Amino acid sequence: MAEEKPKVEPASGWPIVAGEIKVGDPKGPVAVAALASETIVKDIAETPGVAIVGPVKTENIGIEKVIANVISNPNIRYLIVCGTEVTGHVTGGSLKALYEHGIQPDKRIKNAPGAIPYVEHLSEEVVDRFRRQVQLIDMINVEDVGAIKAKIAELVANDPGAFPEPPMVVKVEVEEKKVEEVLKIPLASIAQPVMFSIEALLNDMRYRVQLIGRTWRLISGVGSFRALGLSLGLALSLGVYALLLFFTTMG
Structure with a gap:
């Protein structure tokens, strides 16, 4: 019998940032950023081990929302970035750049290919927590639900358990004025x-x-x-x- 991995409760009210997302098992180890491929979200959300999934369309606010929801749930240890890349924004490439290189003092994502890759609501401490908590899985431009589910199953089998730090809550305010x-x-x-x-x-x-x-x-x-x-x-x-x-x- 496989050893049960330690799990914790996510931050109160998780997911703390709303959007076009679907929540699966809050104690699942996998989050999925489906980029521009909204049609695959429902199928993936029903996959065992998936905590949260949704499209991510912008290289600034969109990425901020992903990070805010990930670090407020220590059970999430993997982030699959999949689906069709967002033209112009290059959101997947920018998210990968943030994971690999971090951000500059002016909040610009280092080496990001996106048009405006600034994460103004995130501090270096927040970005560092994100980079330590999860492993990013690059499946950019993959829309094959079967392949994505197979990768999810593989990751669930290797779940290391909850990240050994409490949930970190960061407020992401979206400018709503027209x-x-x-x-x-x-x-x-x-x-x-x-x-x-x-x-x-x-x-x-x-x-x-x-x-x-x-x-x-x-x-x-x-x-x-x-x-x-x-x-x-x-x-x-x-x-x-x-x-x-x-x-x-x-x-």
């Missing part, structure tokens, strides 16, 4: 010049431009820089219009 909301400038208030100074207007514009840059860097893939340029151009145009209106009302 770009069009960020671009709103309170033009009505400009009709009251006594209450609205040029300095306040410029500060408001600067803040909004920063929000636009952050939003696009987190949610955009291929063509993001062109879209960012258009957004910044629109924001600056609105700002110039606001200044002209301000001087008109002053006159």
